[in-house]
Amino acid sequence: MNARTIAAVWAGKAAAASSRAFGRGGGTAIAGLAALRVDPGFVERLAGQAGRGAVAITGTNGKTTTSLMLNRIATAAMLRPLHNRSGSNLIRGVAAMLVEEATLAGGIPDGECRLAILEIDEATLPEIVRVVAPHVIVFTNLFRDQLDRYGEVDTVAKAWERALAAASPSTILVLNADDPAVAHLGGSAPGRVVYYGVDDASAGGPSEQHASDFRTCLQCGDELAYDVTFYGHIGHWRCTHCANKRPTPQMSMTRVALNGEATSMTIALADGDLTIELPLSGLYNAYNALAAAAGAIALGIPASSIVTALEGFAAAFGRQERFQVDGRDVQVLLGKNPTGLNQVLRTIAARHGPKTLLFFLNDGIADGRDISWIWDADYECVQSETKTVIAAGTRAEDLALRLKYAGFGDDVPVERETGAAVARALAATPAGGTLYVVPTYTAMLEVRELLARGGGKHRFWEEE
Amino acid sequence: MSTPVLRVAHLYPRLMNIYGDRGNIMCLRHRCEARGIGFELTELGLNDRLDAKAHDLIFAGGAQDREQRVVADDLIATKAGAVREAVEADVLLLAVCGAYQLFGRFYREASGTELQGVGIFDLYTEHPGDDVRRCVGNIVIDWQPDEALRAQTLVGFENHGGRTRLGGGVRPLGRVRTGCGNNAEDATEGAVYRNAIGTYIHGSLLPKNPALADHIIRTALSRRYPGIALPPIDDRAEQRAHTAALRLRA
DSSP: OOHHHHHHHHHHHHHHHHHHHTTOGGGHHHHHHHHHHHOTTHHHHHHTTOTTOEEEEESSSSHHHHHHHHHHHHHHTTOEEEEOOTTOOSHHHHHHHHHHHSOTTSOOTTGGGEEEEEEOOGGGHHHHHHHTOOSEEEEOOOOOOOHHHHOOHHHHHHHHHHHHHTSOTTOEEEEETTSHHHHGGGGGOSSOEEEEEEOOGGGOBOOOGGGOSOOBOTTTOOBEEEEEEEETTEEEEEESSSSOBOOOOSEEEEEEEEETTEEEEEEEETTEEEEEEESOOSHHHHHHHHHHHHHHHHTTOOHHHHHHHHHTOOOOTTEEEEEEETTEEEEEEOOOSHHHHHHHHHHHHTSOSOEEEEEEOOOSTTTOSOOGGGGGSOGGGGSTTEEEEEEESTTHHHHHHHHIIIIIOTTOOEEOSHHHHHHHHHHHSOTTOEEEEEOOHHHHHHHHHHHHHHSSOOOGGGOO | OOOOEEEEEEEOTTTSOSSSTHHHHHHHHHHHHTTTOEEEEEEEOTTOOOOTTSOSEEEEOOOOHHHHHHHHHHIIIIIHHHHHHHHHTTOEEEEETHHHHHTSSEEEOTTSOEEEOOOSSSEEEEOOOTTSOOEEEEEEEEEOSSTTSOOEEEEEEEEESOEEEEOTTOBOSEEEEESOTTTSSSOEEOEEETTEEEESOBSSTTTTOHHHHHHHHHHHHHTTSTTOOOOOOOOHHHHHHHHHHHTOOO
């Protein structure tokens, strides 16, 4: 290992230690930045030591959960993952994870039997393709998210296409056949493509045209039609003009049954069916499990490990995560863009009984400063059984107005401060009852921190 | 007088709804129904013809570039004539963001290519190129619908690369207090011609600008129901959101 890389490891470890000492939480980004400053080629050199290669997971929604599922599957298969957990999915987050894993001599212990599992921000994918050259890339979906930061969804789609055009021919793409924007990437695939998709039409629902982000064919520009819509623009799509249509998935979910807090599913493989009882609810989590399973198969991991890992799966932080606080069950469900939030709202609506809801809307850079997307989310669907609702966050007043339109009344309480909002919501939740907290990204970090102090859950950077 | 009905045509609700434009329609419906005014919505997509005489209000929102190109072709082929006829007959037009640009005279891309607009508003838009900062952020403008009335504020969010320059045939909707507006230079925002209003403000525009929403409903209805008055309704949540938006940084 060259001296510069070793110096980078030291710089990173020192930055992480001082950040922790000053209580600045984990130092997840700081350590990575410090290492990259010393050695700009740090990620390339360290990730290159993973003898079992690298898999990148990207897309708008589900990448944290899908990555964590792949981590569990790889662990069940006795591969030791190198995984950037806790949602730090920029280059600096990957670098920080490598700093933590590396020895002071700049080596990754047992490097030859390690698999790098990299959750990657949509806009960072081109850089990762260039620097790490992952063997497998899993794409979850592409939705409108933070238009002020990423630009239009088309901009992201085009950047992905360009990145893939330069990728190695040995790269395997794992693509969601049910998302027209992701399936379209098959056309720019440097090598093999594995499509996954849901074939069980009974999981389809009403069309959500207001939260649909790809309405026209990426080949001819005419309108798309759907034989089945699962959510957003995810479904069995076809162009009304040209021959472009949903590719037939090689990894097909032939049965999916959403039963309250769990999901029962069957995935058809070439050599038999996998039946999995996933302890998470929501069709979006069924897609996450399917994407993780497809990624695992592409990596050559045996199917038995997929079943074991998914059946024992616990939620990623802030994604259907549960806390016990003063005898109340608190569930945190991240809702950061209209499609993701609609899935979360459907999931809450499917739980029976009176509900206490705490919604957060922050407009920080990491949330997206434009909050107009709340008008495309269907808050209406959780209105009927809600006993108490509170609007919180830096844009609480906008949220309260949206909730008024959703039928929650003229006087939805507004609470800008996170601690006060959580305390008020807990006080409104009966003992033994459930409080559903639905935050945007930065609010989720704050809420988790608070609940971790009050409940029994460890801090996210200490996860595992 | 029979119960008044506001007849709204929403152009391309599927293709042009990127910044929560649905909220504008929800707002118009709510503010009519709360007063016992009927609300009739006609959604028009690609190839659908617009009847210039059948509506009191025509609304169109923002789109992504790819969808905007599809819409521009269809608009000119199937609807532009009827929109022009309706606007000349004082039908209310509300065009937000992408639609605002489309209803101008032309849009000049950074490459110099000009895309023809519908020409309702005497204005043009040019894209200065990707190396020039987009106009993205919270926006507050001063708006004076009538010289007899005192100026009010309109609040929302803008996100556009194109810079719009007004000609002599239109007046601005308002003057920028915070944000960019039409071109980040002359402090104008939006455009008004007869009862046609164009603006870059979304957020959505109407829910937290109830004064503008009522101005639009009243103007749209008064063609068929002269002198119609809108009784006040409970706007506390709207006012709280409006006031909170006044203090936001651009």
